[in-house]
Amino acid sequence: VAKTNPRGAGRKPLLSQTAIVAAAMRLIEREGLDALTIRNVASELGVKSASLYWHFPSKEALVDRLADEVLEGLAPTPPRDDWRDDLRVGALALFRHLRARRDSARLRAGRLVTGPNTLRWMEAGLVVFRRAGLSDTDAAYASHAVHVFTLGSVIFAASPLSADHTRGGSAAAALAAARGAFQALEPTRYPNIVELAAPLTEGDAETRFLYGLDCLIAGMERRVSSRKET
Amino acid sequence: VAKTNPRGAGRKPLLSQTAIVAAAMRLIEREGLDALTIRNVASELGVKSASLYWHFPSKEALVDRLADEVLEGLAPTPPRDDWRDDLRVGALALFRHLRARRDSARLRAGRLVTGPNTLRWMEAGLVVFRRAGLSDTDAAYASHAVHVFTLGSVIFAASPLSADHTRGGSAAAALAAARGAFQALEPTRYPNIVELAAPLTEGDAETRFLYGLDCLIAGMERRVSSRKET
DNA sequence: ACCTGAACACCGTTCAAGT
DNA sequence: ACCTGAACACCGTTCAAGT
Numbered sequence: 001v002a003k004t005n006p007r008g009a010g011r012k013p014l015l016s017q018t019a020i021v022a023a024a025m026r027l028i029e030r031e032g033l034d035a036l037t038i039r040n041v042a043s044e045l046g047v048k049s050a051s052l053y054w055h056f057p058s059k060e061a062l063v064d065r066l067a068d069e070v071l072e073g074l075a076p077t078p079p080r081d082d083w084r085d086d087l088r089v090g091a092l093a094l095f096r097h098l099r100a101r102r103d104s105a106r107l108r109a110g111r112l113v114t115g116p117n118t119l120r121w122m123e124a125g126l127v128v129f130r131r132a133g134l135s136d137t138d139a140a141y142a143s144h145a146v147h148v149f150t151l152g153s154v155i156f157a158a159s160p161l162s163a164d165h166t167r168g169g170s171a172a173a174a175l176a177a178a179r180g181a182f183q184a185l186e187p188t189r190y191p192n193i194v195e196l197a198a199p200l201t202e203g204d205a206e207t208r209f210l211y212g213l214d215c216l217i218a219g220m221e222r223r224v225s226s227r228k229e230t
Numbered sequence: 231v232a233k234t235n236p237r238g239a240g241r242k243p244l245l246s247q248t249a250i251v252a253a254a255m256r257l258i259e260r261e262g263l264d265a266l267t268i269r270n271v272a273s274e275l276g277v278k279s280a281s282l283y284w285h286f287p288s289k290e291a292l293v294d295r296l297a298d299e300v301l302e303g304l305a306p307t308p309p310r311d312d313w314r315d316d317l318r319v320g321a322l323a324l325f326r327h328l329r330a331r332r333d334s335a336r337l338r339a340g341r342l343v344t345g346p347n348t349l350r351w352m353e354a355g356l357v358v359f360r361r362a363g364l365s366d367t368d369a370a371y372a373s374h375a376v377h378v379f380t381l382g383s384v385i386f387a388a389s390p391l392s393a394d395h396t397r398g399g400s401a402a403a404a405l406a407a408a409r410g411a412f413q414a415l416e417p418t419r420y421p422n423i424v425e426l427a428a429p430l431t432e433g434d435a436e437t438r439f440l441y442g443l444d445c446l447i448a449g450m451e452r453r454v455s456s457r458k459e460t
Numbered sequence: 461a462c463c464t465g466a467a468c469a470c471c472g473t474t475c476a477a478g479t
Numbered sequence: 480a481c482c483t484g485a486a487c488a489c490c491g492t493t494c495a496a497g498t
Contacts, residue, residue: 013462038491050493051463059491109339112389112404114411119420126422139422140429144386145442149375152382156374159342174342181344190349192356192369199370211368212375218452219445243481268472280474281482289472 014047017055021069024062033103036063063107068115070104071097076124083132084217088210090125091150095209098154105154133224142220149216150209157205175201244277247285251299254292263333266293293337298345300334301327306354313362314447318440320355321380325439328384335384363454372450379446380439387435405431 023044028036038059042049056062074097079086098104125146129139182190182197193200253274258266268289272279286292304327309316328334355376359369412420412427423430 015462037489039489048464049491050465053492054462106340109385110336110389112386112408114408119415119423123420123423126426130422136426137429137433140426141433141438141441142445144430144438145379145445148382148386148442149379152378152385155339155382155385156342156378159340178342178344185349190353192360193349193353196356196366196370199367200374203367203371208371208374211371212378212446215372215375215449215453216442216445218449219447220449222448222452223445245481267470269470278483279472280484283473284481 015045015051015055017065019045020052020055020062021065024066025069028066028107029102033106038062064111064113065115067108067111067113068117070101070107071115071117071121073097074117074121076121079128079131083128084221086128086131087146087217087220088213090128091146091213092206092210094121094150095154095206098151099157099205103158105151105158108151109155132220134220138223146213146216149212153205153209153212157209245275245281245285247295249275250282250285250292251295254296255299258296258337259332263336268292294341294343295345297338297341297343298347300331300337301345301347301351303327304347304351306351309358309361313358314451316358316361317376317447317450318443320358321376321443322436322440324351324380325384325436328381329387329435333388335381335388338381339385362450364450368453376443376446379442383435383439383442387439 020041024036024041027040027044031040038052039049041062042052052062056065074093077086077089077093098108122143125143126139129142134142179197179201182193182200185194187194250271254266254271257270257274261270268282269279271292272282282292286295304323307316307319307323328338352373355373356369359372364372409427409431412423412430415424417424
């Protein structure tokens with residue numbers, strides 16, 4: 001017994017990074033990102049808020065961790081014959097995964113995450129583009145473009161129309177309200193918005209996403225084929 | 231003097247919606263969106279925080295207003311011969327405008343703004359797509375896709391690598407740090423990320439944006455021309 | 461080593477009260 | 480009509496103190 005136990009008196013810790021992360025994810029799913037406070041996470045764990053600072057240096061560090069954690073369980077599908085299909089399937093999977101998790105896009109927006117889940121997903125995306133025959137630079141840029149578009153789509157799809165609707169009704173109600181607002185505009189100033197009020201506010205988020213995604217893919221395909229012809 | 235002045239005792243108000251909006255914009259430009267608090271805006275105007283609630287019902291309502299205000303001064307260029315050029319020029323103008331205004335993308339992310347500046351921009355975008363010969367639905371979806379991609383690009387371009395870099399260095403420093411992190415990964419798990427570390431972290435934000443934008447436009451062009459052939 | 465108590469310097473918002 | 484004083488119920492974070 002010349003050595004003292006470096007782990008202390010042998011009591012097992014109440015907290016851990018993974019326990020804190022799990023509690024934070026539960027809280028977000030249950031009450032939304034705005035309810036994510038250090039104090040709320042602490043009480044979720046039956047502990048005092050100051051205790052969390054032993055395991056995370058700041059709330060920002062915890063949120064960084066959550067931004068990667070939100071991709072947990074998203075498994076890249078192995079590439080198949082057609083890189084366009086692979087790309088479409090992969091981007092759609094990411095879109096649906098983020099849509100299914102409350103406030104996930106807001107969580108990821110504004111931070112370049114480098115956690116294991118994000119890296120795994122990035123890696124899988126690059127594989128697709130390189131198999132398609134894109135150059136190094138093209139693969140990097142194309143991968144980035146698809147990611148940007150996907151995250152932007154999730155953000156928009158989850159956007160309330162205004163502060164009035166933030167807490168309020170469903171996405172459908174928000175779109176209906178938007179349509180009404182568009183139709184009520186002065187037709188002399190905004191003729192096209194008024195006329196296109198219906199198409200601007202119809203269709204679900206996934207349809208809109210796939211429209212843009214297919215445009216992106218078609219454009220990239222053109223780049224690839226013109227390269228092969230050379 | 232049988233009637234009392236409905237405007238009160240004749241003193242001119244210290245505050246107004248426009249004065250509050252202007253002060254809030256100054257504050258964001260000077261100290262960033264995180265410093266935008268009702269109390270800070272009030273002291274910027276030499277007034278007490280409770281006073282603002284006479285002019286805006288909540289901070290959310292003020293931020294809604296700011297999300298439109300940030301597009302002030304962004305003038306749509308009149309359409310020219312080639313709709314692809316119009317689209318490219320317009321999207322690039324929006325990208326640069328948002329990039330030039332501190333935290334503008336964060337301000338707009340997560341809300342579907344319906345203010346006058348946003349509507350003016352939307353209207354101009356729809357004009358371009360309808361001139362290009364897209365159907366109503368296509369014009370609405372395509373316009374949305376470009377907007378989503380542009381906003382997503384600005385958000386990513388302004389993203390710090392992690393909490394460590396939030397306050398810290400420049401964008402170049404963040405990218406250099408990202409490159410180092412990518413190169414340091416295990417090559418067996420992330421072979422493509424390691425190999426493409428350089429292209430993944432080189433090039434400025436605008437180059438990356440234009441790559442994706444040109445892909446999008448090329449894909450839309452294909453849709454238009456295949457439609458015309460029918 | 462790990463957690464608590466207590467404090468510090470903040471928040472958004474409300475509301476009676478002043479003018 | 481418009482602004483203030485004062486309060487309420489929160490925040491993130493620090494740090495000496497406990498065990």
